[in-house]
Amino acid sequence: MILTTAATGFISAYHARADLVADHQDWSPTIVIVATDSGETISLQVEHGRIVALHEQALPGTLVITSDSATLQDILEFRLNPNEPYVFGDLTVQGAEADFLRLDYIVTVLCPS
Template identity: 35%
Template sequence: MLKTLEHFAAQCNANSRLRQMNRDWTRRIAIVATDRAQSFWLTSQEGVITAGEGPAVEPDLQIQAPYDIIQAIFSGAMSPTEPYNAGDLLVKGSQDDLMRLDIITLLIWGE
């Protein structure tokens, strides 16, 4: 999973449009695999996304789902819409931050 999140971060960082869009979006995102005792994090600061393993400190957003769903979403193999609508993906945070994540994935992988 960490490699998938690092690859996601690298794709974000390689996209100049995303870096510009995220230059003033400073957020900590907690990612929790509900079927395993594993947690990960993403941070966005000054347009740069980083990823790591372990709990996020004071997260602004929290994403919870089974490991395989998280892996599929952050690798681009699955849209978050279906698992979210089915109740398999829980995202806690502000509506603005949720929309920002949607835009990020759209810019990386398209529709």
């Protein structure tokens, strides 16, 4: 439930940035987010740059992001830029590099400095 709540806020913030959504209108991944400590898993279904569904289960994912629930919550709520936990191995990403780079760009733009 923690990830679902945090992702809901993330989705609202992302959709509020029409420029970001427009920049990614050719992007339609499914992003699976897995909390290693709690087992909570959510999937974000993106179609033409818009997040159209949030599922409280794992779907076949284009990107699979894994970390502990506190780190994932901090990233989704813009308290933590994902680069640091990624560099130190506390956050892992499986999937195509192009998809990872797009998601990293979106989160970095939304995350205050």
